Structures are given as C-alpha cells and as structure tokens.
Amino acid sequence: MTNVRQSLDGQSFDVVIVGAGAVGCTTARELAARGYRTLLLDRADIGSGTSSRSSRMLYSGLGYLAVRYPLWQMALHPVDMMRRLIYARDVMRCRAELVETMPQHLTRHRFFYPFRRGDRYPPWLVDIGFRMMEMLGGWRVPLHYRRSSRAEASSGLVDRLGPVTGIGSFDEYMYAWPERTCVDTALDAERRGATIRTYTAVVGVEREASGCTLRLEDRSPDRAGPATVSAKMIVNAAGPWIDRIAGDAGAPRVRGIKGVNVMVRLPESFHGQGLEAFSSKGEPFYVFPWRDLHFVGPTETVVTDDPDDVSVLPEEVDYVLSEANRLFPDLHLSRNDVAHCWCGVRPTSTIDGKTTALPVRVVERDGSPGLIAVTGSTIMLHRHAGRLAARAVEKRLGKRGAGPSGSIPLGPPDVTDILRDEHVVRLGDLVRRRLPNGLDPDLGRDGIEDLSHTAAAALGWSETRRAAEVAEFLADTAKIYPGAKTLP
Numbered sequence: 001m002t003n004v005r006q007s008l009d010g011q012s013f014d015v016v017i018v019g020a021g022a023v024g025c026t027t028a029r030e031l032a033a034r035g036y037r038t039l040l041l042d043r044a045d046i047g048s049g050t051s052s053r054s055s056r057m058l059y060s061g062l063g064y065l066a067v068r069y070p071l072w073q074m075a076l077h078p079v080d081m082m083r084r085l086i087y088a089r090d091v092m093r094c095r096a097e098l099v100e101t102m103p104q105h106l107t108r109h110r111f112f113y114p115f116r117r118g119d120r121y122p123p124w125l126v127d128i129g130f131r132m133m134e135m136l137g138g139w140r141v142p143l144h145y146r147r148s149s150r151a152e153a154s155s156g157l158v159d160r161l162g163p164v165t166g167i168g169s170f171d172e173y174m175y176a177w178p179e180r181t182c183v184d185t186a187l188d189a190e191r192r193g194a195t196i197r198t199y200t201a202v203v204g205v206e207r208e209a210s211g212c213t214l215r216l217e218d219r220s221p222d223r224a225g226p227a228t229v230s231a232k233m234i235v236n237a238a239g240p241w242i243d244r245i246a247g248d249a250g251a252p253r254v255r256g257i258k259g260v261n262v263m264v265r266l267p268e269s270f271h272g273q274g275l276e277a278f279s280s281k282g283e284p285f286y287v288f289p290w291r292d293l294h295f296v297g298p299t300e301t302v303v304t305d306d307p308d309d310v311s312v313l314p315e316e317v318d319y320v321l322s323e324a325n326r327l328f329p330d331l332h333l334s335r336n337d338v339a340h341c342w343c344g345v346r347p348t349s350t351i352d353g354k355t356t357a358l359p360v361r362v363v364e365r366d367g368s369p370g371l372i373a374v375t376g377s378t379i380m381l382h383r384h385a386g387r388l389a390a391r392a393v394e395k396r397l398g399k400r401g402a403g404p405s406g407s408i409p410l411g412p413p414d415v416t417d418i419l420r421d422e423h424v425v426r427l428g429d430l431v432r433r434r435l436p437n438g439l440d441p442d443l444g445r446d447g448i449e450d451l452s453h454t455a456a457a458a459l460g461w462s463e464t465r466r467a468a469e470v471a472e473f474l475a476d477t478a479k480i481y482p483g484a485k486t487l488p
C-alpha cells in the first residue's frame, strides 16, 4: 500500500465501484476476496459522503416494523408486513455480525422507550415487536428488553421525562466512528487485491457490447489529467448521488430523505443513556448518547435537490429542539444549548416510482446488464448490501472464489503509518476519517495546526499547501456543521 497516485489511464477491471461509502467499500471487499479485478473510486475521500452524516446508530430495527397505515389494516398488507419482517431479520443479523466482528468500533448503551397516553402503538404491540426482533436474530446479541414502571426504570434520563405510563428499556449500539469503519473496510479490500482511488470522479460512462468505459476526473489538489478505464461491470454505489452519475441516467432509483441531527449538552445524569420515541409527526425520534454530549433528531424530509446543496435550516433545528422539549418539558432546550448540527440525505430505494425505506436493492439498468446500482442500504446493512452486489456480479461474470473470511483489521495505527498507507490526500481525510479527532466536541479544530505540520512533513506539502489545507479544513467544518460552537 502506498500513497503514490499512479495513473489509472487505460487500465481495465472486471468491476469498477463508483462511490467509497459504506456500501462501496464493503462491495469492493466482497469482490476482491472473490478474485475479481476491482477498482473502488470516490470523487472525494473514503466515507466522506452520507456515511459521515448519519445518526451513527446500529439500530435494533424496531422502527422498521412500525407501519404508517392504520394498525387495523396490517392484515390487509401481507406483502408489506412480510417485507418488513425480512428486513428486520436482516437488520438483526447484521447487528450481530458487526457486534461480533468490530466491537472496538461500537459503544453499547441503555436505551429507553417512553409509553405515553394516546400513543399510536399500544404497549402490548411494542412488547410483541421487541420480542419478534429478539426471535429474528436478537438472541445472538440480546436486546435485554423489558417493560417496567417509571420507578423501576429510574435513571437520570427517565426521571426527567414528561408524563409516561411505562418505560421500555433495551440495549442499543452506536458506531463510535462510522467513517473509520468505511476506511478499515476499504483497506481490507485493498489487502485482498482491490485498487482504491480517492478524489477521482466518474464524469462519464459509455456502454459497449463487452462492458463499459468510464471517464475519470482527478479532483485532488494535484489535478492530474483525465483518465479512461474500462470495466466489464459497474457497481454504482454513489448513495444519494446514484441517479446523478453522468451516463447512468434514467428512471430514478433512489429518493433522497434529508435528515438533521442536533448536538446538545444534556444534564450529566443522562450520560451514556439514549431514548427512542416517536415525534409529534409519528416519525422515529431519538436522543443519542455521544461521548459527554447527546444529539437529537433526525428530521425526515423528501428532497429532490442535489445532496451537495442541502444544508441545515434554522427551522429544522427549532423543530428538533421542540420535539426534545416535548419529551423533556423541564429542560427548556434552546439554540443556546446547541453545540453543532449536521444533515445528510438517505438514498432510499424506489419501487415503481414510490419511496420505500425498506429493501436494500441491487437494480440493473434496463438495456445495460453490466450496470448495477445498490440502493437503500444503511451503514448497519452495508455488509448485507455488499454481499447482494457480489452475488449480482457473480451471476454475470461467473463465480470465481469465496467471499471474505476472517475479520477486518481495525485501525487506526499511528499517524506515520496512516500517512504512508491510508490514502490521505487532504488534511480533512486525516482529521475526520483516519483519526477520531473530527468527531470530538471541537470537531477536530483544536490541534489542527500540529497535525497539519505532521501531514506536511510526511506528504511533502509546501508551506502554502499546508496553510491552504488548514483553511480548507476550517471552511469545510463550518459548512458541514453550521454555527458550531464550544459549549461552556
């Protein structure tokens, strides 16, 4: 492994994967392990897209059983219910797989579910939902669900809730650092033979009888010339940008759902505890524990804008705070309590033009059999998505070898190794996605000067480039986390 960016021009691959988010990285690992000549590309850094904007939670998946139509109609929607159960089973399997194979990248928390008068879902139905999740795979990594009175469940967080008729408590996991999960997966793909190229955008796809040609543009500060590569197959794993890849346009395969999360400081007695509830709109709403802080959200809004152009709106922050105040009426949270906020766009699958949050899909373009897209995967389901994509490749190119065995070595190693081996191109790659600093309360801004000097020495940056990298990092931080401040 090396940071030298050799030209890709004229090279051919069995499969080119467009997008190095959670889905693209795991697909590359699956394919490289099976013996396909694989290229993983991203127009920016590994894990810098939606995979860095999530709620960082490895859900137990109860929310996926929550139907939006009236409950008495459940029996009238057997296909939908079956789809939900299959999805919930996949979620529980993936939860167990990730807990068993990457415990260092996860944190376990006690979460609470408040039962309130007038709830859409009666307590007995929620009990059944949790028990079903346990039967569908929760036995491998138990949820430890129980329903009790508020007094029995008493905790710093529970004690400050508004009126409740009971409390459900269960175990949930958070990703300590989803970006590093992407990086570690991509590096394991590379160990298994994949080629990785970041800051390389696909700007055109031409289909031919024997495969495809991709036109690439170098988006690194070096701005190397354009390149062309050929591939027998393309896996479009560009998340919410799937329908925006030039040359792969047609009927939409994803619909973007924008979500906003807001980081706040809650009372110290809430430390490490989380809450899962429904908002006044009936959407899942969470209080997520995050180190010494918590974040609340997300919102859910359908967006048709380019995901690059979405940003957090002040009214979205106010909505999230008002929902949190509805749950904890005596906290009186206001914008003064907000450390920072961020948003992202979920690439949900569409079927017959309708959005469905549920299935992870591998969709083949009509008339372009070698061109597939992977839609609708969360980070939690990324390995499942990668296996589905690999199966689609095997179907077309023929089976070659077995999928990856053994676990993924988890980083980070020390900074010298990172700078030598881990495809760091920009300072932000190092601060946000190779080291955990970018998710600290200061968002990696403290200590940025020191790190920039270390990176400059290892990567041969001039003083002008080093200063430009610091400026770029700070500008990017202000864009991703508008209004970020350090709370007293």
Ligand SMILES: Cc1cc2nc3c(=O)[nH]c(=O)nc-3n(C[C@H](O)[C@H](O)[C@H](O)COP(=O)(O)OP(=O)(O)OC[C@H]3O[C@@H](n4cnc5c(N)ncnc54)[C@H](O)[C@@H]3O)c2cc1C
Residues within 6 Å of the ligand: 018, 019, 020, 021, 022, 023, 024, 041, 042, 043, 044, 045, 046, 047, 048, 049, 050, 051, 052, 053, 054, 055, 056, 057, 058, 059, 200, 201, 202, 203, 237, 238, 239, 240, 241, 245, 246, 257, 258, 259, 260, 261, 298, 343, 344, 345, 346, 347, 376, 377, 378, 379, 380, 381
């Ligand atoms: C608010 C919110 C909360 C969420 N909460 C959770 C959660 O708690 N748990 C969970 O598991 N999931 C959660 N998700 C879902 C999850 O974040 C996404 O579904 C997942 O990250 C999608 O991964 P991906 O690899 O498909 O897409 P991305 O991570 O977006 O990867 C796509 C990549 O494609 C690249 N790309 C785009 N265009 C090009 C091009 N032309 N050439 C080359 N590369 C290109 C992008 O740079 C990007 O890196 C949440 C999402 C949101 C928005």
